[in-house]
Amino acid sequence: MTSLGTDAFQEAFRIQNELLQVMLRGGGIATMVERLSELLTNPVAVADPLFHFIAGAPDAEHGDRHRRETMLRGGTAREVLDDPVAGAQFRRVAAEGRPVLFPPFPEHGMDERRLMAPILAGTELLGYLTIAEETTPIQELHNVVLQQAALILALELLKQRAVLEGEMRLRSDFLRDLFNSSGAETSLQASMLGIDLFRPWDLLVAQPDDLPRFFSGMGRQAVLETVHRATRRCAPGSVVIQHADGVVILRRTPAKEESQHTGPRSVLRRPVRGPRCQPAARSRRGPG
Numbered sequence: 071m072t073s074l075g076t077d078a079f080q081e082a083f084r085i086q087n088e089l090l091q092v093m094l095r096g097g098g099i100a101t102m103v104e105r106l107s108e109l110l111t112n113p114v115a116v117a118d119p120l121f122h123f124i125a126g127a128p129d130a131e132h133g134d135r136h137r138r139e140t141m142l143r144g145g146t147a148r149e150v151l152d153d154p155v156a157g158a159q160f161r162r163v164a165a166e167g168r169p170v171l172f173p174p175f176p177e178h179g180m181d182e183r184r185l186m187a188p189i190l191a192g193t194e195l196l197g198y199l200t201i202a203e204e205t206t207p208i209q210e211l212h213n214v215v216l217q218q219a220a221l222i223l224a225l226e227l228l229k230q231r232a233v234l235e236g237e238m239r240l241r242s243d244f245l246r247d248l249f250n251s252s253g254a255e256t257s258l259q260a261s262m263l264g265i266d267l268f269r270p271w272d273l274l275v276a277q278p279d280d281l282p283r284f285f286s287g288m289g290r291q292a293v294l295e296t297v298h299r300a301t302r303r304c305a306p307g308s309v310v311i312q313h314a315d316g317v318v319i320l321r322r323t324p325a326k327e328e329s330q331h332t333g334p335r336s337v338l339r340r341p342v343r344g345p346r347c348q349p350a351a352r353s354r355r356g357p358g
Contacts, residue, residue, distance in 0.1 A: 078211045085109050086218040093226055100125040102226065106219055110212065113137060113202040116223060119195045119292055121146040121160065122299065133202050135179030144303070150178045163188050164195050169213050183208060187216040189223050196227045231291070234298060242311040245320060265309065270323040277316035293317065 088109065092102045099116055104127040107114040113133045115126035122145040130141040140146050151157045156175045163170045169187040174180055182203045189197040199220045201212055244259050260267045278293060290312065297317050301308040309320035 078214075082211060082214045082218065085215050086222070089219055089222045093222055099223065099226055099230075100127075102219075102223065103127045106215075110201060110215065111206045112204050112208075112212075115141070115200045115202075116189070117145070117198045117200070118296060118299070119164075119197055120296060121151060121198065122296055124197065124299065133204055134181040136175075136181075137202055139179060144300070147178075150175075150180075153178065156180070160186070163198060169216050171208065185212055185216060187220045189220045189227065191224045191228055196224055199223060231295070234295065241309045245309060245311055245318065265307070265320075266322075272321045272323050274319040274321060275316050276319065 085106070088105060089102050092105050097105075103114050103116055103125045107127040113126065113128060115137070116124045118124055123141055123143075126137075126141050130138045136150070146160070151160055153175075156178055159170060159172045163186050167188055167190065169185050172180065172184045172186060174183060184200050184202045185208050186198050186200040188195055189199055199216055201208065201216060244265070247259065276297065294310065294312060294317065297319065298310045301310055301319055301321065305321045307322050309318075311318050
């Protein structure tokens with residue numbers, strides 16, 4: 071901080087204040103990322119601890135091939151993370167707990183330099199904040215701004231986690247009730263959670279390969295948040311909970327697969343083993 075001149079220090083403080091105002095207005099991560107990109111005149115992105123894409127601005131038409139593919143794919147490609155040279159840069163960010171400036175890696179479409187900072191809550195890694203050098207050269211100012219922005223994003227991510235945990239507890243209770251009860255009370259509980267029981271649903275079960283790591287506090291939370299984001303993006307309105315040694319997903323059946331029936335009262339289930347989610351059952355449960 072002390073290496074910054076007075077003007078740069080004031081600019082860093084102004085950007086921090088603007089991001090705080092966005093958060094206090096309830097703008098959320100996407101809005102904060104969009105505003106930060108405008109202020110720094112460079113592409114900005116946020117990823118989770120597994121390098122899955124959360125938000126980015128501007129759109130995927132900007133930046134180098136790596137950025138475009140990451141946004142379209144929903145995360146950094148495994149071949150990039152496994153590369154002994156390029157992947158080492160990603161691992162440095164968490165290991166050193168500070169912003170790391172990446173050199174270009176043209177073989178992976180990373181033609182631009184990028185500065186990546188960890189988003190930390192104490193010692194817990196919540197994600198990564200990255201700025202790509204598309205328009206404005208990366209300077210010491212960007213290093214300071216990214217660290218300050220990462221603190222604000224940490225607060226927002228913790229707030230979202232608290233909301234998600236509360237929502238998942240409610241939906242977990244509802245899902246257990248749905249399997250064991252019926253009638254108007256279940257229908258009312260579903261409507262309060264935004265779940266339409268007059269539509270057919272698919273039941274999916276996912277089980278991690280590494281169960282000991284999954285049952286660690288941070289591992290479980292990372293898996294649940296990743297599954298929740300994926301289903302929210304691909305299947306809005308889905309119910310995601312932890313159940314036994316896996317994750318249960320109640321997904322609305324795509325419209326083209328819906329039948330004429332709106333409510334048989336049986337739910338067929340069978341366990342699904344393996345790392346991928348597969349339909350475990352087709353629920354035709356209704357409120358009656």
